[in-house]
Amino acid sequence: MNLLKKTIILILFIIPISSIIYKNYIAEIDLIPESATNKWNLSINYPFSKIEDKLGVSYFDDKKEIKLPFFTTTRYQSVDNLSYLDGTKPNFVNTNDGNLLKLSKEFLDKNEKLVALVNVELSEALSETPLKSPRLKEEGYDYIQKLLSLDKLTDEEREQMELLNAKINIIDDDKAEVAKKIYFFITEEITRDENIKTITEALSLSAGSNLMKAQIFTYLNRLNGIPTRINVAYELNRVGQVTKLNPIYMPEILLGDNWFLLARDLSPFDKNVQDFFVLYKNFEDFPKLFKQEFITVRAASVMVNKVDSTLYKKKLKSVSSILSLLSLHNLPVNVRTVFYTVLLIPLGTLVLSISRVILGLKSFGIFTPILLSLFFLETSLTVGIVFFSVIVLLGFGQRYLLDRLYLLAIPRLSILLTLVIISYTFFSLVIYENNGVFQVGQSINYLPIVIITGFIERFSIHFIEEGTVNTIKALLGTLSIAILCYIIFKLNFLKQILFNNPELLLVIIALNLMIGSYKGYRLNEVLRFREFEGINENV
Amino acid sequence: MFSYLRKAGILGINRRVGEFILPYNPRKHFPKVDDKILTYIMAKQYKIAQPDIYFTVSTAGQLKTIQRRLEKLESFVIKPSRGAMGNGILLINSVTKNEGADSDHELVFDTSRGDMNLKDVKYHISDILSGMYSLSGQPDQVIIQEKLSIHPTLGEYAYKGIPDIRVIVFKGYPVMAMIRLPTKSSRGRANLHQGAVGCGINLKTGQITGAVCQDKWITNHPDTGHILEDLVIPFWDEVLELSSRCYEITSMGYIGVDLVLDENAGPLLLEINARPGLSIQIANKAGLKPRLDYIKLLSEEIPIPEKIKLIKQGVLF
Numbered sequence: 075m076n077l078l079k080k081t082i083i084l085i086l087f088i089i090p091i092s093s094i095i096y097k098n099y100i101a102e103i104d105l106i107p108e109s110a111t112n113k114w115n116l117s118i119n120y121p122f123s124k125i126e127d128k129l130g131v132s133y134f135d136d137k138k139e140i141k142l143p144f145f146t147t148t149r150y151q152s153v154d155n156l157s158y159l160d161g162t163k164p165n166f167v168n169t170n171d172g173n174l175l176k177l178s179k180e181f182l183d184k185n186e187k188l189v190a191l192v193n194v195e196l197s198e199a200l201s202e203t204p205l206k207s208p209r210l211k212e213e214g215y216d217y218i219q220k221l222l223s224l225d226k227l228t229d230e231e232r233e234q235m236e237l238l239n240a241k242i243n244i245i246d247d248d249k250a251e252v253a254k255k256i257y258f259f260i261t262e263e264i265t266r267d268e269n270i271k272t273i274t275e276a277l278s279l280s281a282g283s284n285l286m287k288a289q290i291f292t293y294l295n296r297l298n299g300i301p302t303r304i305n306v307a308y309e310l311n312r313v314g315q316v317t318k319l320n321p322i323y324m325p326e327i328l329l330g331d332n333w334f335l336l337a338r339d340l341s342p343f344d345k346n347v348q349d350f351f352v353l354y355k356n357f358e359d360f361p362k363l364f365k366q367e368f369i370t371v372r373a374a375s376v377m378v379n380k381v382d383s384t385l386y387k388k389k390l391k392s393v394s395s396i397l398s399l400l401s402l403h404n405l406p407v408n409v410r411t412v413f414y415t416v417l418l419i420p421l422g423t424l425v426l427s428i429s430r431v432i433l434g435l436k437s438f439g440i441f442t443p444i445l446l447s448l449f450f451l452e453t454s455l456t457v458g459i460v461f462f463s464v465i466v467l468l469g470f471g472q473r474y475l476l477d478r479l480y481l482l483a484i485p486r487l488s489i490l491l492t493l494v495i496i497s498y499t500f501f502s503l504v505i506y507e508n509n510g511v512f513q514v515g516q517s518i519n520y521l522p523i524v525i526i527t528g529f530i531e532r533f534s535i536h537f538i539e540e541g542t543v544n545t546i547k548a549l550l551g552t553l554s555i556a557i558l559c560y561i562i563f564k565l566n567f568l569k570q571i572l573f574n575n576p577e578l579l580l581v582i583i584a585l586n587l588m589i590g591s592y593k594g595y596r597l598n599e600v601l602r603f604r605e606f607e608g609i610n611e612n613v
Numbered sequence: 614m615f616s617y618l619r620k621a622g623i624l625g626i627n628r629r630v631g632e633f634i635l636p637y638n639p640r641k642h643f644p645k646v647d648d649k650i651l652t653y654i655m656a657k658q659y660k661i662a663q664p665d666i667y668f669t670v671s672t673a674g675q676l677k678t679i680q681r682r683l684e685k686l687e688s689f690v691i692k693p694s695r696g697a698m699g700n701g702i703l704l705i706n707s708v709t710k711n712e713g714a715d716s717d718h719e720l721v722f723d724t725s726r727g728d729m730n731l732k733d734v735k736y737h738i739s740d741i742l743s744g745m746y747s748l749s750g751q752p753d754q755v756i757i758q759e760k761l762s763i764h765p766t767l768g769e770y771a772y773k774g775i776p777d778i779r780v781i782v783f784k785g786y787p788v789m790a791m792i793r794l795p796t797k798s799s800r801g802r803a804n805l806h807q808g809a810v811g812c813g814i815n816l817k818t819g820q821i822t823g824a825v826c827q828d829k830w831i832t833n834h835p836d837t838g839h840i841l842e843d844l845v846i847p848f849w850d851e852v853l854e855l856s857s858r859c860y861e862i863t864s865m866g867y868i869g870v871d872l873v874l875d876e877n878a879g880p881l882l883l884e885i886n887a888r889p890g891l892s893i894q895i896a897n898k899a900g901l902k903p904r905l906d907y908i909k910l911l912s913e914e915i916p917i918p919e920k921i922k923l924i925k926q927g928v929l930f
Contacts, residue, residue: 431627434626484743544806591631592627592631593625593627593628593631593632594615594625594627594628595615595618595619595623595625595627596625596626596627599615599618599623599625599626600614600615600618602828602891602895603618603621603623603894603895604828605825605828605829605830605895605898606617606618606621606623606895606898606900607617
């Protein structure tokens with residue numbers, strides 16, 4: 075190796091290593107941000123004794139059933155493993171405002187209380203498009219009327235609200251702007267005081283409980299013709315042991331077809347939405363029940379698999395403005411997700427270099443194995459390999475068939491591509507039907523399809539030209555490299571290290587420079603020249 | 614683990630690329646060998662003996678008139694201009710005219726892949742045009758070339774097909790040679806990957822020193838049963854001289870020269886390879902590395918006859 079190459083390699087090692095030493099020992103920043111919990115076990119407790127007293131009115135309908143708030147699925151939270159304490163599955167109904175537990179009168183008479191268990195996963199929303207309300211169109215008018223209703227207010231309260239509305243002096247055609255003004259007014263002008271629990275009091279003292287603030291916000295919006303409801307939520311942040319949670323009220327407005335939750339980034343509703351489990355989306359359906367904390371929710375954290383970006387960013391900022399400026403945590407959530415994967419690709423190329431140059435594995439094309447491993451990452455390994463095998467088999471068969479039809483190359487490739495798409499469509503259907511058997515990670519996007527098609531063309535030519543044995547060798551080589559990459563890509567630790575310290579990519583370049591200068595034997599050459607074993611004569 | 618490879622002086626793929634191909638074969642000269650038509654033209658300028666090219670096909674449109682042109686030929690070879698490892702080569706031993714049949718079946722070709730009609734042949738040509746056999750998959754040209762009459766000495770040893778001789782030439786010195794004999798399992802093709810026999814050749818005499826088939830050493834041809842070490846390559850001096858001269862055409866230091874032996878004309882240049890394979894070492898039961906290291910010390914400026922003289926004196930082994 076000449077001096078220039080050695081110097082470059084040395085520099086490429088020194089820069090990232092000194093950066094990491096600086097971060098870790100001098101600036102004292104962790105290489106990976108602290109973990110944050112995003113999976114929870116909740117127990118929702120419904121004590122039925124004196125339920126009629128607590129609720130005041132009878133909630134039983136004609137069928138002698140009662141419906142109680144149970145859980146809600148939103149873009150930020152998914153719920154599964156619903157069961158009662160004894161393991162049986164609850165009955166529930168789906169409404170615009172969340173899911174309601176269905177219980178018969180006999181059941182209530184027999185049981186003192188009921189505990190339901192749910193498993194909740196909270197996530198940062200991946201897309202910035204708010205969730206559409208799915209059932210709005212069916213019930214439409216009545217539902218909107220409910221969200222605009224001011225009937226719950228007394229005449230006096232209504233008068234006060236109208237006065238306040240006039241005082242804020244909202245003149246704007248854009249409803250989003252109106253809602254924003256109201257939001258800022260409440261944030262700025264009404265301080266939080268949990269002891270103030272009526273609207274009149276709150277308006278005269280310019281202070282109110284979380285619920286009061288949410289209600290004032292709601293009525294002001296309704297006065298301006300904006301459908302509004304109040305979410306009943308429980309904060310799941312920083313819970314270690316089983317903890318009893320207090321409800322938090324978060325208003326949500328409907329603009330056009332889309333719901334906007336207003337506790338996103340600003341106070342008074344304080345925290346990020348991602349830290350809340352929303353139990354039910356309309357406080358007004360069960361006001362007494364929530365006010366008197368009839369339902370109690372307890373939570374325990376169960377799983378740790380994301381990092382606390384916000385905290386890490388704060389830490390970086392306090393240490394060094396340059397580091398914080400360069401941090402990938404500044405990117406929006408969805409872009410961040412992309413970069414977690416993108417930064418792994420160079421790692422894949424390193425695996426590929428080692429597999430080919432040092433191990434001597436054969437593969438179709440150079441980057442096909444890496445692309446293939448990304449395909450597995452998109453679909454999960456089982457589905458990926460099954461689909462891949464199906465496609466390879468189809469590739470064989472079709473190629474043989476198409477060869478007899480004397481077609482020109484391009485239309486032949488087009489037919490092959492179309493057949494792959496058809497197989498893919500069919501395959502998706504089968505997976506969808508048997509969701510229990512195959513675990514589908516995310517939707518398979520179009521790029522891997524193109525990869526697979528290109529792969530088949532190479533593969534079938536290879537097959538005709540090089541014969542079965544060599545093709546299977548290359549096929550196995552491609553698959554092993556792809557699976558190896560997949561396993562490495564799956565290591566959360568590596569993902570985090572690279573994302574938080576992208577300067578380490580320079581090390582990968584240095585390692586590739588070293589592998590590129592390797593002139594020794596490949597592992598497979600031991601096998602290839604095995605006939606020389608035992609021969610000592612030197613020519 | 615690698616000790617016996619090192620001891621035998623085996624040249625591995627990484628060293629071949631890093632120490633010989635990259636430094637001695639400048640990228641800009643690659644087209645000279647990757648494009649067979651270009652090689653043909655350049656070899657012609659240097660008056661190197663080679664099989665005639667009757668004509669080339671470069672567009673699908675030319676397929677319309679191809680019947681007229683093929684009818685006139687008795688035998689020929691169809692090959693891609695940018696192919697590798699003998700892929701896509703079709704030998705036509707004879708053409709028979711089938712009077713009265715429809716246009717697709719009027720001509721019957723006796724080929725290395727069995728009988729074919731005009732449609733089959735056209736299809737093969739258009740496959741080549743579409744780039745199916747080219748090194749990088751880009752559209753290609755088709756060469757219609759003279760089919761050679763196999764030298765009788767070699768004909769005895771080969772199973773169908775035409776044997777070819779590969780000489781590794783480093784800085785203009787022939788450093789190692791082998792002859793590839795087609796077998797039944799290679800379907801008449803002289804390609805070691807496909808099961809042809811590779812025989813190592815004594816550079817001094819042209820005699821076979823040993824043979825390999827599917828990476829295993831053998832003594833007899835698997836199909837014809839001949840003892841391979843009895844074979845002495847005819848025209849050996851001419852073979853060495855022609856190989857050496859290819860260094861001048863290509864300006865590339867490390868090449869594999871492929872030749873065929875014609876009964877009358879002697880050695881004819883088939884093609885030049887800028888990335889010659891390493892199996893030749895197994896066929897010769899010897900590693901390339903010590904020989905290449907020795908040649909590295911020699912001057913490339915000296916005239917060809919003197920280079921050959923040196924080799925024939927046995928400086929390499």
